[in-house]
Amino acid sequence: MEVRNRLMNVLVTGGAGFIGSNFVFYMLNKYPDYRVVCLDLLTYAGNLSTLETVMNNQRFRFVKGDITDKELVANLFKEERFDYVVNFAAESHVDRSIEDPSIFLKTNILGTQVLMDASRAYGVKRFHQVSTDEVYGDLPLDRPDLFFTEKTPIHTSSPYSASKAAADLLVQAYNRTFKLPITISRCSNNYGPYQFPEKLIPLMISRALKDDSLPVYGKGENVRDWLYVEDHCAAIDLIIHRGKDGEVYNIGGHNEKTNLEVVKTILKELDKPESLITYVKDRAGHDMRYAIDPSKARSELGWEPTTSFDEGIKQTIKWYLDNRSWWENIINGDYQKYYTRMYGSREGATA
Ligand code: NAD
Ligand code: TDX
Numbered sequence: 001m002e003v004r005n006r007l008m009n010v011l012v013t014g015g016a017g018f019i020g021s022n023f024v025f026y027m028l029n030k031y032p033d034y035r036v037v038c039l040d041l042l043t044y045a046g047n048l049s050t051l052e053t054v055m056n057n058q059r060f061r062f063v064k065g066d067i068t069d070k071e072l073v074a075n076l077f078k079e080e081r082f083d084y085v086v087n088f089a090a091e092s093h094v095d096r097s098i099e100d101p102s103i104f105l106k107t108n109i110l111g112t113q114v115l116m117d118a119s120r121a122y123g124v125k126r127f128h129q130v131s132t133d134e135v136y137g138d139l140p141l142d143r144p145d146l147f148f149t150e151k152t153p154i155h156t157s158s159p160y161s162a163s164k165a166a167a168d169l170l171v172q173a174y175n176r177t178f179k180l181p182i183t184i185s186r187c188s189n190n191y192g193p194y195q196f197p198e199k200l201i202p203l204m205i206s207r208a209l210k211d212d213s214l215p216v217y218g219k220g221e222n223v224r225d226w227l228y229v230e231d232h233c234a235a236i237d238l239i240i241h242r243g244k245d246g247e248v249y250n251i252g253g254h255n256e257k258t259n260l261e262v263v264k265t266i267l268k269e270l271d272k273p274e275s276l277i278t279y280v281k282d283r284a285g286h287d288m289r290y291a292i293d294p295s296k297a298r299s300e301l302g303w304e305p306t307t308s309f310d311e312g313i314k315q316t317i318k319w320y321l322d323n324r325s326w327w328e329n330i331i332n333g334d335y336q337k338y339y340t341r342m343y344g345s346r347e348g349a350t351a
Contacts, residue, residue: 014130015038017088018196091107091160094160098283099341134290146291157287193323194326200262251294257309
């Protein structure tokens with residue numbers, strides 16, 4: 001009888017980004033018999049310094065490469081014979097997708113196809129697609145009784161969410177047509193350590209610490225459903241191991257807040273004045289409210305979020321205070337040009 005003595009081998013794409021890196025740490029800590037390979041192109045959003053603590057771990061390998069590169073991906077799958085593939089790699093910022101959609105279509109759709117073709121060819125146990133609640137579009141502010149369920153129709157607003165929805169449909173098509181074992185998770189807004197400072201929470205923390213203005217889009221009334229990143233990682237872990245083949249799972253913790261509430265909480269925690277808030281021109285096509293119904297993940301997988309927003313935001317602020325060099329290195333580089341390009345024309349204009 002053949003003795004199987006090799007470790008479970010998991011491919012994490014986009015593992016040098018925010019959620020992917022947290023997932024790499026989570027898996028290496030939780031499963032001593034798992035090996036994690038991270039494939040990441042190190043775009044502006046990927047940061048090798050984030051993975052510093054695991055770089056010398058015998059059970060970790062970093063590969064720099066593009067998920068749309070068929071040859072590189074095929075060679076990696078041939079060499080590694082992955083058991084699980086978890087696809088985090090994506091262009092993830094809505095504002096950038098409004099500025100230039102093309103890279104979103106390439107990475108988010110074609111990249112998913114390339115990874116699934118390799119997953120088919122090399123017989124992975126499960127291809128997991130990390131999707132988003134944004135594929136459902138938005139909910140009106142005056143209907144707090146409505147939530148996104150897995151049956152809510154896809155109805156996208158931005159080139160980003162359209163590219164994620166296209167990928168989801170492709171993943172479901174590969175399951176039906178080619179019997180590729182798949183699962184999809186659609187999570188609400190994440191926050192926590194290592195989030196790139198272009199996203200609301202780290203942007204506001206880093207700017208408030210420097211007493212810079214805090215650009216709130218429109219009136220700041222839009223609602224997001226916030227989830228601490230580790231709770232998202234725990235959900236993906238449960239889905240890849242216990243989720244049913246072909247299924248979609250919504251992930252969210254019922255932590256709905258308006259953007260203004262979030263920004264004011266950050267200011268209060270940092271003891272900074274609300275006068276730093278500056279209302280700027282709204283995002284085009286700006287989704288009003290996201291709200292997830294996570295009851296399927298609860299009942300089928302026993303998933304429960306463990307970190308409340310009050311706790312999580314404190315931990316996150318502390319992390320940004322304790323790790324200033326991580327985000328200062330980012331905002332001192334090319335990011336300056338991005339900020340001027342993206343926000344220069346917005347200031348002075350509202351809604
Ligand atoms: P991120 O932008 O912080 O990280 C993305 C990572 O992907 C980066 O390390 C980047 O270098 C890498 N990448 C980009 N293009 C690549 C390519 N062609 N080949 C290989 N690597 C590439 O994103 P995030 O916020 O960590 O989001 C991760 C995933 O989770 C995305 O798929 C996103 O759609 C989804 N998601 C995010 C949130 C959220 O609140 N951030 C919520 C729900 C779902
Ligand atoms: O400067 C800002 N001012 C502002 O008011 C920024 C960057 C954002 N906002 C608003 C827009 C949104 O209503 O804050 C809210 C959150 O914005 P983002 O952090 O850009 O996140 P969002 O657009 O909600 O998308 C996020 O959640 C779902 C992630 O970026 C996606 O990758 C994920 O799929």
